[in-house]
Amino acid sequence: xxxxxxxxxxxxxxxxxxxxxxxxxxxxxxxxxxxxxxxxxxxxxxxxxxxxxxxxxxxxxxxxxxxxxxxxxxxxxxxxxxxxxxxxxxxxxxxxxxxxxxxxxxxxxxxxxxxxxxxxxxxxxxxxxxxxxxxxxxxxxxxxxxxxxxxxxxxxxxxxxxxxxxxxxxxxxxxxxxxxxxxxxxxxxxxxxxxxxxxxxxxxxxxxxxxxxxxxxxxxxxxxxxxx
Numbered sequence: 001x002x003x004x005x006x007x008x009x010x011x012x013x014x015x016x017x018x019x020x021x022x023x024x025x026x027x028x029x030x031x032x033x034x035x036x037x038x039x040x041x042x043x044x045x046x047x048x049x050x051x052x053x054x055x056x057x058x059x060x061x062x063x064x065x066x067x068x069x070x071x072x073x074x075x076x077x078x079x080x081x082x083x084x085x086x087x088x089x090x091x092x093x094x095x096x097x098x099x100x101x102x103x104x105x106x107x108x109x110x111x112x113x114x115x116x117x118x119x120x121x122x123x124x125x126x127x128x129x130x131x132x133x134x135x136x137x138x139x140x141x142x143x144x145x146x147x148x149x150x151x152x153x154x155x156x157x158x159x160x161x162x163x164x165x166x167x168x169x170x171x172x173x174x175x176x177x178x179x180x181x182x183x184x185x186x187x188x189x190x191x192x193x194x195x196x197x198x199x200x201x202x203x204x205x206x207x208x209x210x211x212x213x214x215x216x217x218x219x220x221x222x223x224x225x226x227x228x
Contacts (some may be wrong), residue, residue: 026069176212
């Protein structure tokens with residue numbers, strides 16, 4: 001599901017409370033209604049939206065009563081900084097994915113289908129600790145990322161609008177882009193982007209090529225002859 005739509009869906013407090021309740025145990029509509037203190041009709045409407053989003057699903061028991069439960073694991077990440085706002089949703093990878101191949105991680109958490117209870121409990125403890133460490137690492141990276149963007153802005157621009165310079169440079173660092181594409185990505189008028197690019201071109205920071213606007217520093221470094 002699109003992260004923006006997921007944010008809108010979870011913006012409702014009662015839907016968040018429903019998910020918290022279902023995270024503990026499957027429930028019938030009447031149980032949810034009593035828990036929320038709202039009418040069964042309102043609960044059914046909330047559940048319908050959560051089902052459409054794929055967050056919950058329903059089953060029928062032996063008495064033909066419908067009960068609801070969480071359908072799958074979903075992680076929603078929201079990033080707010082002076083350089084932008086973004087959200088992304090993620091779903092757990094399949095069991096065949098080997099996280100230990102990530103070069104920035106060193107993990108020692110192993111278990112399999114034949115693991116005994118004590119092994120599973122140790123794995124649970126290890127994974128919870130890892131989850132906490134990764135959360136701290138994300139916060140650290142976000143702070144350092146903003147610091148680097150601040151420093152880039154100080155190099156190429158001045159004033160409160162200088163942050164847009166960093167956004168433009170970060171975008172064309174990946175590949176050359178036209179003014180229109182940069183305008184959409186940075187969310188700024190084409191005229192503003194065009195003026196910034198011309199200004200940075202005069203400073204020798206960027207250049208215009210057949211492929212679009214690109215960093216000039218890479219070409220300068222490539223043309224520098226090697227020294228013995």
